Amino acid sequence: MKVLEVKNLTKKFDGFIAVDNISLSINEGEIFGLLGPNGAGKSTTINLIAGLLRSSEGEIKILGKNNMKHSRYTKMNIGIVPQDLAIYEDLTAFENVKFFAGLYGLRGTELTDRVQEALEFVGLLDMQRAYPKNFSGGMKRRLNIACAIAHRPKLIIMDEPTVGIDPHSRNYILQSIHKLNEMGCTIIYTSHYMEEVEEICTRISIMDHGKVIAEGTKEQLIAIITNTKDIWIEVKSVEQIDIEKIKEINGVKTVSLDKNVIKINSEIGINNLNNILLYLMNQKVEIGSLEEREPNLETVFLTLTGRNLRD
Amino acid sequence: MKDIIWLIRKIIRVTFRKKGNILLYFGGPLIGILIAFLAYGGSDQQTLKVGIINQDSAQIAGDTVHFLEHLENVEVVKINESTLKDQIATGKLDCAIILGQKFSESIENGIPDHIQLVSIKGAEVTSFVKSYLYQYLDNITALKRAANGDPEVYQKMYDRFQQANFKLQVETLQDTSKGKNMTIMTIGFLLMIMLISAGNFAEIIMKEKENRTYFRLISTPINVRKYVLANIAVSMMVMVVQVLLTLLMAMKVFHIEMNVSFWQMAVLLTLFALVSAGLSLMVVSFASSSRAAGALHILITIPSCLLAGCFWPFDLMPKVVQRIAQFMPQHWVLETINQLQLGYSFGSLYLNLMILLAFAAVFFLFSVYKFGRNNDVRNFA
Numbered sequence A: 001m002k003v004l005e006v007k008n009l010t011k012k013f014d015g016f017i018a019v020d021n022i023s024l025s026i027n028e029g030e031i032f033g034l035l036g037p038n039g040a041g042k043s044t045t046i047n048l049i050a051g052l053l054r055s056s057e058g059e060i061k062i063l064g065k066n067n068m069k070h071s072r073y074t075k076m077n078i079g080i081v082p083q084d085l086a087i088y089e090d091l092t093a094f095e096n097v098k099f100f101a102g103l104y105g106l107r108g109t110e111l112t113d114r115v116q117e118a119l120e121f122v123g124l125l126d127m128q129r130a131y132p133k134n135f136s137g138g139m140k141r142r143l144n145i146a147c148a149i150a151h152r153p154k155l156i157i158m159d160e161p162t163v164g165i166d167p168h169s170r171n172y173i174l175q176s177i178h179k180l181n182e183m184g185c186t187i188i189y190t191s192h193y194m195e196e197v198e199e200i201c202t203r204i205s206i207m208d209h210g211k212v213i214a215e216g217t218k219e220q221l222i223a224i225i226t227n228t229k230d231i232w233i234e235v236k237s238v239e240q241i242d243i244e245k246i247k248e249i250n251g252v253k254t255v256s257l258d259k260n261v262i263k264i265n266s267e268i269g270i271n272n273l274n275n276i277l278l279y280l281m282n283q284k285v286e287i288g289s290l291e292e293r294e295p296n297l298e299t300v301f302l303t304l305t306g307r308n309l310r311d
Numbered sequence B: 001m002k003d004i005i006w007l008i009r010k011i012i013r014v015t016f017r018k019k020g021n022i023l024l025y026f027g028g029p030l031i032g033i034l035i036a037f038l039a040y041g042g043s044d045q046q047t048l049k050v051g052i053i054n055q056d057s058a059q060i061a062g063d064t065v066h067f068l069e070h071l072e073n074v075e076v077v078k079i080n081e082s083t084l085k086d087q088i089a090t091g092k093l094d095c096a097i098i099l100g101q102k103f104s105e106s107i108e109n110g111i112p113d114h115i116q117l118v119s120i121k122g123a124e125v126t127s128f129v130k131s132y133l134y135q136y137l138d139n140i141t142a143l144k145r146a147a148n149g150d151p152e153v154y155q156k157m158y159d160r161f162q163q164a165n166f167k168l169q170v171e172t173l174q175d176t177s178k179g180k181n182m183t184i185m186t187i188g189f190l191l192m193i194m195l196i197s198a199g200n201f202a203e204i205i206m207k208e209k210e211n212r213t214y215f216r217l218i219s220t221p222i223n224v225r226k227y228v229l230a231n232i233a234v235s236m237m238v239m240v241v242q243v244l245l246t247l248l249m250a251m252k253v254f255h256i257e258m259n260v261s262f263w264q265m266a267v268l269l270t271l272f273a274l275v276s277a278g279l280s281l282m283v284v285s286f287a288s289s290s291r292a293a294g295a296l297h298i299l300i301t302i303p304s305c306l307l308a309g310c311f312w313p314f315d316l317m318p319k320v321v322q323r324i325a326q327f328m329p330q331h332w333v334l335e336t337i338n339q340l341q342l343g344y345s346f347g348s349l350y351l352n353l354m355i356l357l358a359f360a361a362v363f364f365l366f367s368v369y370k371f372g373r374n375n376d377v378r379n380f381a
Ligand SMILES: Nc1ncnc2c1ncn2[C@@H]1O[C@H](COP(=O)(O)OP(=O)(O)OP(=O)(O)O)[C@@H](O)[C@H]1O
Pocket: A013, A016, A017, A018, A036, A037, A038, A039, A040, A041, A042, A043, A044, A045, A083, A192, B375, B376, B377, B378
């Protein structure tokens, strides 16, 4: 069954096109990744799906129903974890989850049970009487998730749920996404951390400038660029390097600088490492280390757009 | 409806979990009553404590003391000279009257003298005693003159006068202007507190947008309309409690003479609560952040209350300001109260009530229009 169907969705803000004619189709049981740099239009897409914004064009169906015409039904079945924390500092963890779950019509012992279940799920049960103002960033993020799942939605949408948190909380959250998925939830996960998306997502869309520029499983996406490899060269200084000169070298497809690492994507059949090193030596660049890497989503993005996912 | 009650319960819980808010919302309105008392003094039913030192043993002096003792609202205390200054200074006595040894004699001679009135409270207090006392003495001097030097005739006339005098009903005229001024102070201050309260509640909407909980709220099956409605409902509840509490305290506890029935006041002020809620909602719909909304709200509330005459009698304001006042909803509340005090019936003042309703309607319509066009779920900070 299709949990989500998006057809030719466009959103304009006063003429600025934030989402540009995208189509998505997500099946039950998927963990779907929406990958893209800052301003790609990920959050806008999610807000449109959740019915918080009205689309300029296109249609969104959730569990087969139009999300504007049947907003009550579709909202009942969605749990949204917003990019920015959306919790009350002056309510306890328990009261936060209880309040939001109550808005889905839950009452009485069923409500209390579900609230505790959700808090248990994110590992905050023993903190339920505490106020979030005393929480660490990771705990707040987890409470933010608990507020979105107590009503047991079929579709959970997480908008960068791991921004700015400690590794412990981050692992906890990634694990809980797997657990939710095993329990039957379909998940949409947005991030600009490609490692996370690679790790948990079954299928991925890459967005840039409001458009979906590639879609498929991790393997399918990497297959787009399997005729290339990555060469990362760490150098001591970058002043003398002219990226354009490296690009002229036979076989080199893209070159980018990430601090003091030169990231080169090059065709597989052509052995041009000598030429690259020769250029660097001529420029009197001191080389720290050299590494040939398996291509990943970062490379996919770089190949497709000529830019890094994160600047 | 169930959702709205769920929202209402949460707003109330969060608001009144802070003890300071209880004080602000329900202690605040009573400050107006206190200010009214400070500005216009207590109720009219005060009794004056008058100390008497009678150094004259003659009959007239004794009768004079007797006369004072029988005045309503006056309590006479016999004191001696040594404690006089002390008791006046500490406020135990409002004033003191000293009848000198030759007091009676001076009256009989037709030139009242050897009487002294001591007070530190000034004319307000003493004029009352003075006017009665002097009239009494005038009457006796007049008798003396009428008797034309015949002691027997005088004595007869004097005795008859004394007997008649006991039947004299001393009536205190009710001073309505004081009651009116105190009503304005009390209600004017209440109106200001109501506006501030309504502003605070409307600001919650703005704050929720800023801390993103609004975003989560509208992603649940709750729609914006229900959410705003719940907010207004709480705001109205708090304001109605403020109204009832203030009226109860002012009328039943502090006995301010409002000369308007409790329920007429309550209905009128509830109408104003609707105006306040509408105004605050409009401010919030126009403002770009909660801080801006708060500032804008104070900027509207304080000057409009001043211009509308919430803190002083309307007649004391310059003509220009009086004209401007007509554009303030507060003015129409105070004006309606004024006319009710003058004896107009509630029904005959329907035009004033309509004006207040119109204010509320315009404010609400503006807000609905602005909220409906809002397309922004981003950070508002
Ligand atoms: N309400 C709005 N009005 C005008 N422009 C907007 C609005 N909301 C978003 N935008 C613009 O649309 C573009 C896409 O924003 P969006 O928040 O969807 O990006 P994103 O992919 O979620 O980025 P990030 O990784 O930073 O969260 C941005 O350029 C943003 O400035």
